Amino acid sequence: MTHAAEEKHWASLEVPSHGGQVQYAHGDIHQLSRRRASSGVYLRVIAEAQALTKPVIAELDGVAEKILHQAAHASARRVIEGYWEKNTSVMDFVYERGKQLRPVAPSEFAEVVEAWTKLFHRAGAQLGPPYIIQLERAGSMGSLAQVWDDLARTIDTAMEFPATARHNSASVAAPADPADARRTTLLALNWPTSIEVGRRAGSTSRNVAQWAKDKRDAGQLLGAWSSSERTYRHPGFQFNDDGSLRPEVRDLLATLAGNPAWSNISDANGWRRTYWLYQPFRSLNRRTMAFCPNVLHAVNDNPNDAAAVLDSYLLDDAPENRVARTPADVFAENPQAVIAFARAEVASALSHTEVPPVPHD
Amino acid sequence: MTDELLDRVKLLTLWPREFARVFQPIYGDVLSVHPDPPGRFALKNDMPRGVIGAGGWYLGDTVDAALWESVLRDVEPDDDGGVYLDRSVLAPYALQWVRIRAKGEILRMEHPARRHVVNASNVRLNAKWDQLVAEDIYPLTHVAAGLVQLQFHFGLMELPGISWRSRQSDAGIVHLFYDPPSNRSDWEMLGIPVPLASDDGIRLIRDALTAANMVLLTDPVLTGGTPDPAAL
Numbered sequence: 001m002t003h004a005a006e007e008k009h010w011a012s013l014e015v016p017s018h019g020g021q022v023q024y025a026h027g028d029i030h031q032l033s034r035r036r037a038s039s040g041v042y043l044r045v046i047a048e049a050q051a052l053t054k055p056v057i058a059e060l061d062g063v064a065e066k067i068l069h070q071a072a073h074a075s076a077r078r079v080i081e082g083y084w085e086k087n088t089s090v091m092d093f094v095y096e097r098g099k100q101l102r103p104v105a106p107s108e109f110a111e112v113v114e115a116w117t118k119l120f121h122r123a124g125a126q127l128g129p130p131y132i133i134q135l136e137r138a139g140s141m142g143s144l145a146q147v148w149d150d151l152a153r154t155i156d157t158a159m160e161f162p163a164t165a166r167h168n169s170a171s172v173a174a175p176a177d178p179a180d181a182r183r184t185t186l187l188a189l190n191w192p193t194s195i196e197v198g199r200r201a202g203s204t205s206r207n208v209a210q211w212a213k214d215k216r217d218a219g220q221l222l223g224a225w226s227s228s229e230r231t232y233r234h235p236g237f238q239f240n241d242d243g244s245l246r247p248e249v250r251d252l253l254a255t256l257a258g259n260p261a262w263s264n265i266s267d268a269n270g271w272r273r274t275y276w277l278y279q280p281f282r283s284l285n286r287r288t289m290a291f292c293p294n295v296l297h298a299v300n301d302n303p304n305d306a307a308a309v310l311d312s313y314l315l316d317d318a319p320e321n322r323v324a325r326t327p328a329d330v331f332a333e334n335p336q337a338v339i340a341f342a343r344a345e346v347a348s349a350l351s352h353t354e355v356p357p358v359p360h361d
Numbered sequence: 362m363t364d365e366l367l368d369r370v371k372l373l374t375l376w377p378r379e380f381a382r383v384f385q386p387i388y389g390d391v392l393s394v395h396p397d398p399p400g401r402f403a404l405k406n407d408m409p410r411g412v413i414g415a416g417g418w419y420l421g422d423t424v425d426a427a428l429w430e431s432v433l434r435d436v437e438p439d440d441d442g443g444v445y446l447d448r449s450v451l452a453p454y455a456l457q458w459v460r461i462r463a464k465g466e467i468l469r470m471e472h473p474a475r476r477h478v479v480n481a482s483n484v485r486l487n488a489k490w491d492q493l494v495a496e497d498i499y500p501l502t503h504v505a506a507g508l509v510q511l512q513f514h515f516g517l518m519e520l521p522g523i524s525w526r527s528r529q530s531d532a533g534i535v536h537l538f539y540d541p542p543s544n545r546s547d548w549e550m551l552g553i554p555v556p557l558a559s560d561d562g563i564r565l566i567r568d569a570l571t572a573a574n575m576v577l578l579t580d581p582v583l584t585g586g587t588p589d590p591a592a593l
Contacts (some may be wrong), residue, residue: 262447267589276447283435306409306504307508309504314496322497350387
């Protein structure tokens with residue numbers, strides 16, 4: 001096995017036959033395909049994927065459903081049945097959409113994985129077929145038909161929950177591509193959709209989601225587009241505990257819109273502003289925010305006094321007060337400070353066009 | 362005096378060499394000073410009383426040091442190591458190399474050169490300087506720089522600038538020259554400015570973050586999807 005094949009670019013869905021929950025994971029192929037069943041049967045769908053995103057989860061779900069339920073059902077079972085009868089504990093197969101399952105001998109497994117890894121990297125790390133299908137069993141099992149029905153029931157039950165809830169399961173690992181990880185992480189917070197925001201606001205409209213759209217269009221609510229769900233999610237810091245919209249959000253968004261890059265038009269999917277609002281800044285730590293420059297001005301007449309004040313601040317070493325915070329963190333307790341911080345950030349961004357140049361020496 | 366921040370006043374030689382500078386072209390070319398810098402150890406009029414304010418000219422001996430003491434100084438990585446710097450926020454800045462032709466003088470606060478001005482045995486004062494070079498509240502560092510200038514004036518000397526090892530980027534040393542640090546003709550510009558919001562500038566920032574195991578987040582307008590026009 002080459003080093004490339006060992007990189008963490010694999011995602012898996014594990015379906016137990018005995019009524020447990022489906023599990024998603026992302027990581028090394030050996031870890032994902034490791035034999036670990038103490039009892040029961042597990043069906044695993046494993047695919048190349050750079051991160052465990054909702055589209056990837058949906059893809060894995062789709063393959064499992066297809067194999068267990070749809071057209072592939074009969075043919076897949078036929079292929080597996082031959083191995084099942086031999087009492088094999090682990091069976092590996094390759095699955096390509098529209099084709100039959102192809103068994104992979106244990107001796108070929110590493111070679112197949114390596115070949116796919118090469119293909120994966122050449123193709124720009126997009127999730128794509130084929131998939132590894134693994135069936136593992138431990139203990140004496142009944143007929144394959146019975147196990148198949150049990151597996152199908154487990155996946156049916158799982159599909160009744162929205163993808164977001166499944167994505168939040170503890171078994172889900174962090175996505176592997178940190179350049180986009182913040183969006184995945186934030187979407188996993190299960191922020192309210194337009195419908196949920198409208199309901200919380202008490203909208204009685206037949207189209208309850210319209211309330212959120214109207215607020216977004218009016219610059220009173222920030223939405224972050226979720227491509228996989230084809231809907232907006234609304235960052236949680238904008239709401240009071242009772243779900244009502246905080247009135248200061250309007251001023252914050254108006255301030256941010258002073259930067260042309262952060263308007264509803266140039267930031268239509270809302271993620272530039274959302275990324276900034278969830279970026280930790282050192283200058284938003286509690287110690288820095290509590291500092292009042294007037295303290296220094298009051299003692300400026302006497303260098304000894306200024307030195308004493310300096311010492312008192314430098315000695316204040318409570319680590320928790322020095323932890324960087326995000327604008328979204330601070331907004332809950334001090335929205336005006338966040339608005340002022342945003343104003344300074346916008347002014348800085350515009351400074352190359354608004355401040356006249358200083359003559360050279 | 363109880364307000365002394367140095368055990369003795371002394372300047373060390375700065376030999377001819379090259380530096381990287383992040384600057385705002387709106388204030389002039391790379392050899393122009395920022396007239397009222399908000400950054401670390403800037404000198405502000407009468408802060409404390411008697412201090413003569415000055416413009417500031419921050420240089421790094423590496424690109425990483427120059428970036429960490431300017432556009433990267435306020436950001437921390439998220440749990441995934443990601444850092445978001447909006448391109449519009451980077452737009453006012455550029456990076457360029459400069460060279461000092463003649464030798465100059467500077468107050469050096471990085472170890473071990475610091476021993477010239479702060480005794481190694483003076484644990485209290487060394488600890489204070491260690492905090493100052495990492496201090497988030499810049500007005501406190503302005504007071505410190507002011508106290509140092511007063512101490513220099515007491516010894517009938519001028520304070521042309523301060524250098525310190527960047528606490529943001531430990532491998533690099535940062536140099537702050539006050540206006541006028543020296544004759545402009547003692548310095549020369551090298552190459553051309555690299556706007557930090559350009560592809561080349563983004564590459565420099567990405568490299569600096571990568572060296573610290575951090576990742577510059579992709580502009581989400583490119584990767585966050587396009588909302589359906591009729592989406593609610």
